Amino acid sequence: MNKLIRFTSFVLVVVMVVLWLGYTFPKFKILAEYVRFENTICKKPVTYALRNVDQRFGITEQEVADAFDKAELVWELEASKELFQRVDTHQKHDVGVVFVYDSRQETSTKVSDIEKQISAKSSILDTEKNDFSQKEQSYLMMLTEYNTLVAEYNSLIARKNQLSTEESDQLNRIGQRIDELLVKLSEQEREIKGDVVNINKQVSDINADIGAYNELQGGNGESFREAEYVSIGNNRTIFVYEFPSKSVLSRLLSHELGHVIGLEHVAGEDSIMNEYNTSRRLTPTNEDVAELNRACNRQGAIQTLIAERLNNK
């Protein structure tokens, strides 16, 4: 009986150990892989592959590859070594890249269409405003001439009975010119009034566009929501959601590649690693460089990283 209890306990313990190992082993594997990855960062290039680029982005894989080349250079020139290496999808790689087409890129396309519209309308408006101001100028000159002639006419009329023949002729000529001017002035006045209405209409049209533009922009947010780097266990993925142009795409990719090698957000509006994607610069700032040095010189930095990753950054 005693033997049976001992045997059963032994079997139970063995079963529990096996279960525990089965449960923790994958975690150990992930941890080991994680430590390997973190330890080789900046020492060995991180490999990445384009897994999927949604066609609706209207960008070819070659163009994405070119954007990545520029993005890599931002950090590699500073570090003076290869930090990233693009490989084929079927090859083993540390990080996958996926372009996800959703409302964000759609909105972005709309925004850039409106932007183009606004600038086209504005340039038409500028030309019209220019014409208008020339018209206004000529109207004012004519008005001055008219006023001068009326004064002259009145002074001649005042001594109508003592005028020489020459002066009488002059009076007639002035009278004719005044009549002419009156017709032209009223014509121009009508035109100018029409122009003012037209210009005001265009201005309010452009303002409506700007309103729509701001609304779309506002809904879009300004932080790096256009792309993100997600690291869960050994699954490391750069997701790209929207980019208004290829140069902005390089900047986005550069930011995310920075996260891949452990860079944190830094201050400075122009910084690649700034939290908000407002600048268009593709050169690292002093803050970026300091952050790159910190991340690549990671004695003890791994702990910080692990803590941050656990916070699901």
Ligand SMILES: [Zn+2]
């Ligand atoms: Zn970021």
